[in-house]
Amino acid sequence: MTISEELMLQMYRDMVLGRSFEQRAEQLAHKGLIPGAFHVGIGEEATHVGACLALTHKDYIIPTHRGHVADIIKGADPGRLMAEILGRATGYCGGRGGTVHIADAASNNLGVQAVLSAVFPVAVGAALTQKRLNAGRIVLAMFGDGASQMGTFHEALNLSAIWHLPVVWVCVNNHYAMSTSFAEASAIANVADRACAYNMPGCVVDGNDILVVYETVREARERALAGEGPTLIECKTYRQGGHSSFDTNPYRPQEEIDAWLKRDPITQFEQRLRERGILDDKHMTQIADGVQQQVDEAEEFALNSPEPPPEAGVEFVFRSSEVEEL
Amino acid sequence: MTTREITFRDALSEALREEMVREESVFIIGEDIYGGPGGYGGAFKVTKDLGKDFSDRLLDTPMIEQTIVGAAVGAAMTGSRPVAEIMFEDFITLAMDLLVNTAAKTHYMTGGQYCVPIVVRAACGAVGVGPQHSQTWTSWFMHVPGLHVVLPSTPYDAKGLLKTAIRDDNPVLFLEHKKLYNVKGNVPEEEYVIPFGEASVLCPGDDVTVVAIGYMAGLASHVAGTLRDQGLSVEVIDPRTLAPLDLETISQSVRKTHKVVVVAEDCKTAGPTAEIAALVSEACFEYLDAPVGRVGARHAPIAHNVSMAEYIVPDATDIHEAVKSVMAW
């Protein structure tokens, strides 16, 4: 598969945007402007961006709580995203969901699942509809190594396999659930090793190599569209910060963190693009300024957005449907 | 309007059939609901007649309650209208998270962007099948904002309410008491729906109101007949849907009779009777001539042994005693 220069620049820019967005959101969290916790995905950009760019607009995505960049790549407006994180009325969910329930129906983002075990059945159900309708869409379900231990992982992967459902399972293995390392939690070395239990293709990829992630997800997508069923892709990556903005992660050895920092996805890709002559300082500055402006605008929009009225808290509990009388 | 006598089971089956004909997006998912060319047709045979005509719409799954309900949620969010069958209501606990945290909350959490038009049908009630196959749990689910909870007590109600449940854009827990499946009743030939939030007055009366839920509604009507011969005029009300609850009909009745007993097969402690009693007390306090009476199962799982089970689960005598007790206050 050939990836155009244009796409590569896009990939780079998107990763920079993602990181910048996360950093800005983290700052706001430290200023106390975000209710609750904020989960930073700095370091995982290649996985989230690479996987998302492999989708079309029609495809559905269930992102992780750490994949704010995925929301943006899929089509969410950074300003409204930031507003939702801050709980403002202009946010995608009117402030009702927050960072762990971001959803954007317009870009076919089914929404983050905070109770992680729900990702698997919901993805399978969404894929079921696409198969029944022959809709030409797939479902990309992203989940962490921690979530892969939940019972529904087993139920849903099995079901997706026996029913040949158009779903691509992408595990963002950053080696830690919250503080529990994957090595402690898993009987096997790779999440993707479980693929054979469900008779589906599985592979492990370098989650910090955006091109590899992109290509692998693309292939899995084609397979799903062709009716060949699901694929399990494990992206090995690393979150550079703690579990949440409150977490100083004392449970991870510094050597480990340092080793992964050397393999920073953005830095790595920048290097590769420079080598190929696709990226130079001028581009970098342009991209940096553009991203800065975008993130500034998003922050400003969010900070200037009103709080929702308290009474709005009881709206949307039910959707009123007038059942037509015959 | 012509009616014919059919069973509760057949009424449900007709509802499913009619809605599948009406909407392509309606399908049924659960364990052993299709079961191959012969068709197991569901543990209680509700879908037995549907396999032939709707083979692509009856999806048999492995034993995966969480994913049955969860897949229904995902499918519903993307345009389908699934009906998920949970074999015994006792098993619904396996899918609690998907029902309570995902199905019930999605419309809200996404600020109205997605809705979850699922129906989760489950068989409830004690019929001598032991502690993990006998429960009726309703107040757990009344307690969840975003869920509708429905218990029909007649074939007429079953069909009309199931059709409404399928057309409802919200998640609906639809409970079918096992003892009702073979009960016959008059059902119109023509299509009809019954809206949620409308109680049914099974028999009018002036001396005391009995609010009876699900299977208890039939028992209460029977008790009302006996009491009528003894000179007591009992008004029996079947709420039919617990969420939304038709408090207005119940209140109107209590404002007339000044005495009320609430009956359910659920455990009495924190059962639906507790919520309804509190609501009645709030709405009709100055009309009450006695404390609100309640009938519910004793505080124990439902035993395998038949006489133990009968001791635990309320029956006609318990209803009779409760009415007498309220009258004598």
Next chain:
Amino acid sequence: MATQVILPKLTYEMEEGRILEWLCEEGNAVFAGQALFVVETDKASIEVLAEEAGILLRVLVPTDAVVPVGTAVAWIGAPGDAIPEVEALHPPKEQEAVSSPQDIIVTSRDPEAVVASPVAKRLARELGIDLEDVQKHVGQKRIREVDVRAYADARRTAMGTEGPEVAGDAEFELIKPTPLQRAMALHLSQAAAIPQAAAACEVNLTSLELLRNELSADWEASHGFRLSYTHMLAPLVALALESCPTLNATWTDEGIRLYRTINLGVAMASDRGLVVPVVRAANQLLLAEIASEIVRLQRATMGNRLPPQDLEGGTFTITNVGMLGITLSIPLLNPPQSGILGIGAKRAQLVLKDGQPVTIPVTWITVAFDHRVVDGVAAAAFLQRVKELMENPRSVLG
């Protein structure tokens, strides 16, 4: 050590007594044989004497309270003696009315003592009923709606009020009926049980007016009072009754009594209420005699000197409400009489006489009758007879 003073049984039939008056106060020294209090029994008022000397330490039962025989009413002892907080020897029956606001038992009234259902409380509030009265009436601690309604019905029956059941929260003044009013209420309630009907006809008063004017000229000088229409009507009605005996009768279980004498009751207003003194053997009296008797009865009534025998034995009643401005009255039967005649106000009526408009004085007379004894035909016959006599009075009165 303090000793109890109990209410003694002072007569054979005495079961309870009302404390009329305490003759000593708490703290007073009393000697043996001293009168402590006065109690009203079923027979008379009696002084109760102290059995021992001592200080009246505590009065337990206040004035006006009604308590059963044997109830502890006071403590007598030496100064400083402790008074045990005990129940009365014979605690009062729950149904007995305790008219004093103070309780008999030493423990203070607990506002929560009356247990009533919410609807009972609301109903009692709307009807202006005290829940404690209901409690005493029904004799049980817990009050339901049916108990409040039973009390309200009983109260309504006793007081004869026919007002709407639920008066709402409107303010009202409670008036205690006089014994006379109570008696009349009870008496007239009996009338409700009798199947009554009424019939009326119009009477031309021209001749009667003419005769009255003629007689009035010297009447007062001769008799000492003015001649009224009522005086003139009495003998006419008495005469009519002679030919209509069923109007002068009473229905009884054994049969209909047709009275041989005509004792005419004449309704009169007094400041204490309506009274109906009786003119005995009215059909045997001349106009002057009847009139004098009526005047005597009137004066006695006004002066509250009417002896009971003058109120008894009536067999028919006339009530002239015309002087009150009433055009047509439909009187209530005066049981056990089978008939009552009401006379309305005189009024001018325009008629044609020989083709010319003239006004004549007319009035309505109405007979209400016990339909078991008198039917429409008999009532009509009586009315016609009275009308005939009123329109041709000269033959009788002149």
